[in-house]
Amino acid sequence: MKNSSISKFDIKLLIAVIIVVSFGILTIYSAGFDPIDKLNTGMYKRQIMWFVIGFIMMIGVSIVDYKFIGEFAPYIYAINLFILILTTFFAPVIRGSRAWIDFGLFSIQPSEFMKLSTVILLAKYIEFRERDLHNFRELFIPAIIILFPVLFIILQSDFGTAMIFVPILFAMLFIGGADISHIVSILSIAFITFVIPLTLLYAEDLGRVSVISDFFNKGMDVFIVAGFFLFVATLFYLLHVFFIKKMFRYIYMPSFVFSLGLIFAPIVKRLLQGYQKNRILAFLKPDQYPHDLGYNVIQSKIAIGSGGLIGKGLLKGTQTQLGFLPETTSDFIFSVISEEWGFIGVFILLMVLFFIIFRSMKTALDSADKFGSLLATGITCVYFFHILINVGITVGLIPVTGIPLVFVSYGGSNMMMSMIGLGLLMSIQTKKSGF
Amino acid sequence: MSFTSITAKLNEEFRKRVFVFIGIIFISFMVLIIQVFRLQVVYGEEYKLKAKINMEDYVPIISSRGEMYDRNFSLTSENNHVIASNRPSFNLTLIRAKFEDDSELEKCLFNLSRIIDINYTEVFNDIKSKNKWEHCIIKEDVPFEKIVNIASHQHLYPHIKWEDVPVRVYNYSEMFSHVVGYIGSINKDEYNEYKNKGYKYYHKLGKYGLEKQYDALLRGVDGNVRRIVDVKNRTEGEEIGKEPVAGNNLVLTIDYNIQKAAYEALQDYVGTVIVMRADTGEIISLASNPGFNPNVIIAKNNDQVFQELQNDKNKPFLNRAIQTRYPPASTFKLVTAIAALEEGKWNPNTLNYCPGYYILKGFVDTVKQCYKGTAHGVINMYQAIGESCNVYFYNVGYKIGPTPIMKYAEYFGLNEKTGIDLPGEVTGFVPSQKWKRRIFGQSWYDGDTVNLAIGQGFISVTPVEMASFVSGIANNGVIYKPYLIKEIRSQDNMQIIQEQKREKIKEIPLSGMTLNTVKTGMRMSVTSGTSVRLNYLKVPIAGKTGSAQTRSSRKDESTQHAWFVGFAPYSDIINEKYVVAVLIERGVAGAATAVPVAEKMFYTMQSMGYFDDEKQQHQ
Known part of the structure; x- marks a missing residue:
């Protein structure tokens, strides 16, 4: 054997x-x-x-x-998260972030182990809810499972490590059997939320201020349009609930995605102004920031x-x-x-x-x-x-x-x-x- | 639906999705590989060049600037007159990163402060504020003995290095200031103008005089040391990338002895002296007083001295020979005479009576005094030139009118640059009827004509134009471009690279009678006229004096400018003639102030053997 x-x-x-x-x-x-x-x-x-x-x-x-390890998944997750939170608040700042526990001879980064702990718990949870995963509400618990590590790792000023949890979650949900339309919807909202502001910021930086820019920058127009789509989505969702016609899904889901995207996009755009904006522009046009934000990637490409x-x-x-x-x-x-x-x-x-x-x-x-x-x-x-x-x-x-x-x-x-x-x-x- | 069938269905879905995910992974890897391929293979050469630029640092080796010698330069002589040269000078430098720690650096600087004049705490703080790997200058221009001392006591002064930074030296300070000029650090405007010609921000550039005019010849071509550097500018190794090419030496047409005489003759005056060889255009001497000490100009921290010189009311930076216009006064009578004779409107033997004054008929008669206010009696044109009779030339001017006079003034180039190889030359001014109407809205009056005839009124000329004009008389109508560079020699072996040739710029057809009249008149000025003081010299001289009154305050005697222009030898056989032009600002009168200066010039030239050929001819 x-x-x-x-x-x-x-x-x-x-x-x-x-x-x-x-x-x-x-x-x-x-x-x-x-x-x-x-x-x-x-x-x-x-x-x-x-x-x-x-x-x-x-x-x-x-x-x-x-399987034995799987039994302890919540405990492993909880202990690791606890250590992570302690690190976030009590560890010394090393290279700009509070991510390390210093043992003198060596130091340990709890956020690295958090990746595995989270994956173990996600695997356990998805196995547990496998048959119901096609329900949208089943996706909230996995989202919360990654939310805690992401939140505290961002507080550690380690943006890169935090962000890696997001694609891992989506990939596991996909493999685990989540409804593809849900995943596509969430990705679409994320796409609208980030791609529109980035495109506009880039265009504005080049001096091309268009009607679209004004639409997102000024007044309530964008929220009125978003509200309209939200209304349509709600309407067709209710129709869907009462008449259980599958075709209504094709109306209310895109409408919902669109309205949420339109609500988030201007907010994200405003949040991205300033330092983050320069980081993004430095990525799009590194040659304009050769000594600071663009330096690393320019030298790397060279x-x-x-x-x-x-x-x-x-x-x-x-x-x-x-x-x-x-x-x-x-x-x-x-x-x-x-x-x-x-x-x-x-x-x-x-x-x-x-x-x-x-x-x-x-x-x-x-x-x-x-x-x-x-x-x-x-x-x-x-x-x-x-x-x-x-x-x-x-x-x-x-x-x-x-x-x-x-x-x-x-x-x-x-x-x-x-x-x-x-x-x-x-x-x-x-x-x-x-x- | 049974439990197992649901499980089977889920398993089937799971397998499908795993394959999709593997597909996504595969595509992602393909994208990464394609991008790496693009960077490394498609654009590889471009990035290789960028990496090379990153790591290579070229430290310039500044070429040695050419030296300047006077015209008597000889390869075999030990006593050449070096007008501009380079003095070796050493800057003490260090790189902080080479020291073990700050206390070692501090100790080293403290030791240094005991042998050279530095404030070691100040220097220490200055070095501390800079990048660790920066090449810091501790002190500039440290004497050679100190360098030897430092070199032989390395344990006291660890990691102290020195660099050779030659300093320009002008050996005769003020004497050659306006001719040689000076160099200085390149400024922003100059940098933008010259950067395409290979000038760098750290270069010195000729700012004035020959230093400016011949900067391209003098500066040579920089070499460099190729260093491989890291991001902190640390060096891994260095090698000579390109040897510097030294700039060319210049041998001037100026004779040190004559220049010295001119400079000394001008000491009590504000004015200028030009000595020029008529049959070539070589400038034997060009002095302007007051001058400035170029060594002070190029010294560090001299802003105050520079400001003081710039604000000096006598304007020491002005090269009066080429940059100032003066009324030519009686020296211009030569132009009037030439115009009258060439136009056939006057006979040199025509007698006129000079009562000592001249009445210009008009709506209100104007009375003009003759020179000195005494009567010359009945005189011909020769005598009128020799004795500088205003009345005679009033008559000439009145008779021939202004146009021929203007025409000949222009023929002789009195309204254009002579083309002397110095920067900043200005042109004289020859008026015209049209000009007067445009500026004053008035027509040309007879009063203007008679003023023009004696070189007063609107006309003004530069001394170098006047010298050029007189060379035209001496050469029977031919004028050569004045120049200051006799030879260009290589700095390494002193061999001649280029020898300057004379350049004919004007050939004015003048009749023998005209030339004879003017020259005889000028000769009479020396033998019996206003320049009689020059008559005792062995060399026969022809000349003409002038006392210019400035328009703005003509009553004020002290604003008279004294002129002398002339040439020697006065001879039809000898071609090698020398023109001397003297202008003294606020001089009493040409005869009283300018002639004694000219006398010193002719005397010195004679004793230096300039007219020896002439003596031989007479023997």
Whole structure:
């Protein structure tokens, strides 16, 4: 029995992870080297240590039955959230945020572990309400589950970490069986709420003030129109309730989406004025902010682009070695790899990362039970959205926020979280015969 | 619906959605790979260039500015007169990041303060306020012995470096001030104007005189040191990127000895002296007094001195030889004489009676006094030039009218720039009937004509134009462009790169009779007329004096400007003639003030052997 379960464990996934982690350690070594003082910061050694600790944790977790862990999901979530809240209010400020608990030799970032705790609880909840998930009201509890971590992590001034919970939630709800029209509606509201203000801010910055701008900026017109759509939505919703005609859905849902979008859009637009506005404009036109808001992404793109097809070689990346690229061991480690290994290296890295995601997702398909599937999906989402957002930022497709590249970036908490996730995946893989 | 069928349905839906999600993941990865491909492969070269710009820093090596010598420069001589040169000077510098800590830096500065004049706390605070990796100047222009001291006691002054920053030196200060000029830091307007010509904000630029005129020749081409720098401007390594090319040396046409004589002769006056070789246009001397000390102008923290000079009522920055217009007065009688003779309206032997005054017939008769107010009696044109008789020329002017006089004044270029190679030259002014009507709304009166005939009234000229005009007489109608640069030589090996050639700018056809009359009149001025003081010199001189009254306050004697223009030798055989033009502001009269200055010039030139050829011819 035990032999057969070990044979189910995905050795290829583990090898892929070891390859990526090695890539990361090598890159941290390179980024930590100072070509002028000929010294290395030695961070790579700590990363090796973190990996070893993570590996031990992975094995420990993989032995434990994930269903057993699932039983404790609310407690794990509650304890982690409690520590997170304590950190938010009592931790010292390190690099601009109160995200770390300092143990002297090392520090721990509870928000990293919160990602896993939240995913475990979401998986448990979705499994529990699986049959009713197509009801819109069932989506409120998952929303509240992520709301607390998001809120306190934003209070820690760690916007990037907070934001990663949102796509994870949507992806898990999607896989878990939520009504697609609900997901599409929420995404549509979000789309209208953010895309209209951004487009207008951009246009206004270019000096193109149009009738549409005036409509959103001045007076109550926009709210009157929103009110009209809300009225239509309510009307058809009541008709739908009384006559139970499915076609009314096609009227009241878009109307509702549209009205909420129109209500939020001007509010968001006003909130975005000022500092956030400059951040957004810096993302859209980084070249206009070369020394402050646009600096990181400009230097990152130069690092990546100048790597060319074959790269400059280990320790030879000028952007990295001469300090033009910021955050070389964490947020912009992908740029370092691109600069020193070139497109060939990056292509291999992304392929291996895709393989990791693919094998994790396959674990979800092969899982013996729904909780295992959903947990595997959640862990996959944690990995995937880190990769997507981190790489998206470095190549200039997503506005700059601080997000590590899983398995690659320097950082103990992120490494441990990722390895524990891997342990959970292994537990799911090995326990499926027990069902 | 059974429980299992619902489960089966949910499972089927679950599998479907997982595949959709994997599809989304796949597309996301494709997007990332495409974007990386775009950056690295499609635009790779562009970003490689940007990375290169990031890490490369070119530190300029400023080229050595060319020196200036007087015309007697000789490769073999030990005693060349160096008019402008460069003095080595050292700036003490440091980079704060090189020090272990602040206390080491403070100690080092304290040690320095004991051998050079610095306030070490002030310097320390100044350095602290700057970027750690910035190259800070502790003190400028530190003497060489101090540098040697610092270099040999590195343990006392760790990490202290020095850079060689040559300082321009003008060895004869005021004497050459208006000719040589000075250099200065490039200002904003100049930078915008010249940046396309390779000027950088840290360059020095000629601001005045030859320094300005020949800046492009003097400055050379900067070299650079290529440094690989990191984001904090720390250096990984450096190498010579481009060797600097030194600027060219200039050998002037000016003779130090003659310039010195001119400068000394002018000491008690406000005025100018020009000595020019008539048959080439070479300027042998060009002095204007008061002058300024260019070494003071280029020194640091000199704003107050500069302001004082600028506000001085005698305007020391004005090069009176080329930048000021004066009424030519009696020297202009030469133009009137040439016009009358060339137009065939006057015979040089025509006798006129000068009673000492002239009555201009009109609605109300105007009485004009002759020069000195004494009667010249019955005289011809030669005598009228020699003795500078106003009455005679009133008659000439009245007879021929204003037009020929204006025409010849323009022929000789008295209303245009001579083209001398100095910046800021102004033109003289020759009036016309049309001009008077436009400005004053009046027609040209006979009174204007007779005033014009003796160089008074509306007409005004610059001294260099006058010198150019006289060279035209000396050369029988040919005028060469005045110039100040004899040779351009390379700074490295002093070889001649270019030798300046004379440039004929005017050739006025004048009859022998005209030339003979004017020259004889000028000669008589020296032998028996107003310039008789020059007669004792061995070299035969021809000249003409003038006493200009300014229009604004003609009653005030002290506003008379004294002129002398002339040339030597007075000879038909020798072509190598030298023109001397003197103008003294507020001089008493040409004969009294300008002629003694001219005398010093001719005397010095004679003793320096300028007229030796002439002597040989007579032997």
